[in-house]
Amino acid sequence: MDVILLQLLNGLDKGSAYALIALGLTLIFGTLGVVNFAHGALFMLGAFCAVTVQRLLSISFETIDPDKVDFLGNPAKVKTPYVESWFGPEMGGAIVDWSVPIAILFAIPIMIAIGFIMERGLIKHFYKRPHADQILVTFGLAIVIQEVIKQFYGANPIPTPAPDAFKGSFDFGVLLGFDPNAVIYPYWRLVYFGFAAIVIAAVFAFLQFTTFGMVVRAGMADRETVGLLGINIDKRFTIMFGIAAAVAGLAGVMYAPINSPNYHMGMDFLVLSFVVVVVGGMGSLPGAVLAGFMLGILESFSSMNVIKSIVPGIDQIIIYLVAIIILLVRPRGLMGRKGVMED
Amino acid sequence: MLGLEKKDTSLLIIVAILTMFAPFILNPFPEGSALAQFNAGYPDLMQRFVIFGIFAIGFNILFGLTGYLSFGHAAFLGIGSYSAVWMFKLLGYNIIPGIVLSVITSGLFALLIGYISLRRSGIYFSILTLAFAQMSFALAYSVLTPLTNGETGLQVYNSDPQYFHSENMPNIPHLFGAKMQGTYSLEMGPWSFDFNTGYYLCAIIMLGMFYLAIRIFRSPFGLMLKAIKTNQTRMNYTGLNPRPYTLAAFVISGMYAGLAGGLMASMDPLAGAERMQWTASGEVVLMTILGGAGTLIGPVLGAGFIKYFENIFSKINDTVLHQWFAFLPDGMENFVITIIHPFVGKGWHLTLGLLFMAVVIFLPGGLVEGGQRITAALRRRAGRSGRSGDDASSTDTTPAE
Numbered sequence: 001m002d003v004i005l006l007q008l009l010n011g012l013d014k015g016s017a018y019a020l021i022a023l024g025l026t027l028i029f030g031t032l033g034v035v036n037f038a039h040g041a042l043f044m045l046g047a048f049c050a051v052t053v054q055r056l057l058s059i060s061f062e063t064i065d066p067d068k069v070d071f072l073g074n075p076a077k078v079k080t081p082y083v084e085s086w087f088g089p090e091m092g093g094a095i096v097d098w099s100v101p102i103a104i105l106f107a108i109p110i111m112i113a114i115g116f117i118m119e120r121g122l123i124k125h126f127y128k129r130p131h132a133d134q135i136l137v138t139f140g141l142a143i144v145i146q147e148v149i150k151q152f153y154g155a156n157p158i159p160t161p162a163p164d165a166f167k168g169s170f171d172f173g174v175l176l177g178f179d180p181n182a183v184i185y186p187y188w189r190l191v192y193f194g195f196a197a198i199v200i201a202a203v204f205a206f207l208q209f210t211t212f213g214m215v216v217r218a219g220m221a222d223r224e225t226v227g228l229l230g231i232n233i234d235k236r237f238t239i240m241f242g243i244a245a246a247v248a249g250l251a252g253v254m255y256a257p258i259n260s261p262n263y264h265m266g267m268d269f270l271v272l273s274f275v276v277v278v279v280g281g282m283g284s285l286p287g288a289v290l291a292g293f294m295l296g297i298l299e300s301f302s303s304m305n306v307i308k309s310i311v312p313g314i315d316q317i318i319i320y321l322v323a324i325i326i327l328l329v330r331p332r333g334l335m336g337r338k339g340v341m342e343d
Numbered sequence: 344m345l346g347l348e349k350k351d352t353s354l355l356i357i358v359a360i361l362t363m364f365a366p367f368i369l370n371p372f373p374e375g376s377a378l379a380q381f382n383a384g385y386p387d388l389m390q391r392f393v394i395f396g397i398f399a400i401g402f403n404i405l406f407g408l409t410g411y412l413s414f415g416h417a418a419f420l421g422i423g424s425y426s427a428v429w430m431f432k433l434l435g436y437n438i439i440p441g442i443v444l445s446v447i448t449s450g451l452f453a454l455l456i457g458y459i460s461l462r463r464s465g466i467y468f469s470i471l472t473l474a475f476a477q478m479s480f481a482l483a484y485s486v487l488t489p490l491t492n493g494e495t496g497l498q499v500y501n502s503d504p505q506y507f508h509s510e511n512m513p514n515i516p517h518l519f520g521a522k523m524q525g526t527y528s529l530e531m532g533p534w535s536f537d538f539n540t541g542y543y544l545c546a547i548i549m550l551g552m553f554y555l556a557i558r559i560f561r562s563p564f565g566l567m568l569k570a571i572k573t574n575q576t577r578m579n580y581t582g583l584n585p586r587p588y589t590l591a592a593f594v595i596s597g598m599y600a601g602l603a604g605g606l607m608a609s610m611d612p613l614a615g616a617e618r619m620q621w622t623a624s625g626e627v628v629l630m631t632i633l634g635g636a637g638t639l640i641g642p643v644l645g646a647g648f649i650k651y652f653e654n655i656f657s658k659i660n661d662t663v664l665h666q667w668f669a670f671l672p673d674g675m676e677n678f679v680i681t682i683i684h685p686f687v688g689k690g691w692h693l694t695l696g697l698l699f700m701a702v703v704i705f706l707p708g709g710l711v712e713g714g715q716r717i718t719a720a721l722r723r724r725a726g727r728s729g730r731s732g733d734d735a736s737s738t739d740t741t742p743a744e
Contacts, residue, residue: 136699143695316481
């Protein structure tokens, strides 16, 4: 029982990342009908927002501390971040420590802006072109973004620690009456899951309860009619693209402490997220979220030793296997709507 | 000739001449001169030109003719490589069994994967093929280690049986004794030209494959594939089932990829799982699109183009740049170099990405379409200046749309 609980929890954080990326992909696909291969790159950009904010906050100046000497006997130089000298050591230290959550505030406007530029500058011209062209041009864009990041940040993963308050693990086992240390779960992953749930809920609430969201949903159902009613649907769809980019970016920001960001993390997630979207059903938002969590949890269950001893290697291929089976048995995906991308 | 139209024959002959004289053409600059780094006539690179040419020609039979975009073609390349190396391990270093087996196994895998994937089309097909390729990659890395040697890559060891290996045969891949790595260097003054056995073998095979591709393009079967790309619904209404045709195209292109993989292993008896990764599949897509999908010569051009510039660009470093721009005033020089720096050397992929985007946006027909536009523009100008413009539109290179 405790083993099952542990795997369930382990699946949640990856599942949250899949769900967030897949949600953004589906938003773009459902509104604009574009298959965005650069979405993984947006996720990666989010993670590098966190890196950048952390670096900016810890820019420091050197002072000579007369009390200390270094190993050569010279007076030691001490680095103090500027924020510490501005806000005092206590407050400044806290700001540096909390740089990843602070990065969220930076990431939202940046990612929305990037989304706007992408849509207006490039993707707008591809609505009338075949899907293959859309895939190819966004694939090219993904390569370009990836290489630019590599140019600036190098090829190595950059560790981006979470705030000290969230270091360490939470012992679920004690809470539920199991042995101590049976079900241990890092705090930050809990935070990630909670954050993902909030973002997903926010997106759904936005679409469900605001006039803007209503118009967007109407546009997803029948773009032409909404346009004929005198609503500028293109503008709203552009905004949705920005929001989708922001969702991917936020997923990346918060993922930075879990996996040190490197320039190809986006591509690694993209392939899986596409599979998630297809399993959930092209164009279905609840389907994307459901499939994201489902595949994340399935992946973590299949990496249990018991299961691996029965079917060796299953943990590596489970997601693809599920996707193949679903596509063949239920071509529309779990919750796909009729008439979306059907041939 | 050979059952080809005149245009196609001349195209084939041009390609044949180019590949046969490649050691001369690719080495136009004398050794040691400042421009020698633009030489591409060394055996390793030339082999890659033709092997990736074969890969891209095969991919084009699927994507160019039927419009089905496979994002998992590298799986067949990897499977081909693994089967060839296994043949080296079991039978000996003669490359014939290895190449034959690599074509057969990749064909079988293509039959299986194609049978399943081709039930869907469009983006679903792309994702299914991608899923299969990633699955093969993950399996080759982990569970199939006894077959693939995992991360180390499959290679031939001294303890391998090699049942048909005899003492007088070379201990590297060979064709009845002719070593694949054997190179004859021709020194002509400051120039030096390398004639490599492996390259010529690959080149001859590529010519054969190119000829086959022309025949497929011009056959009723090829026409059927083009019809699938143009309008599948209408084909269904005429009472034709497109599935067998697409499956045949998929298997053929998978076999091309397997052949390329087998040749790759024959040139360098090593097979690694990273050959199957989806970035490798992406590369062949880039080549085909860049050259011109659906055209005969496009994929070959694209493969050569990408491999050439990959080599040349990644060799250009800051020292070289300083040499080039030494004539500029100092400040200018540094400024220019700072601008160019991100695009060369390690930044080659950035240039490739930008170039690829530009091609998809402005030239959907690839380099071939670019060439056609230039020719058409020149012809129009010539026509205006007195001569009557002849409307003999080129038939051999029009995209199959």
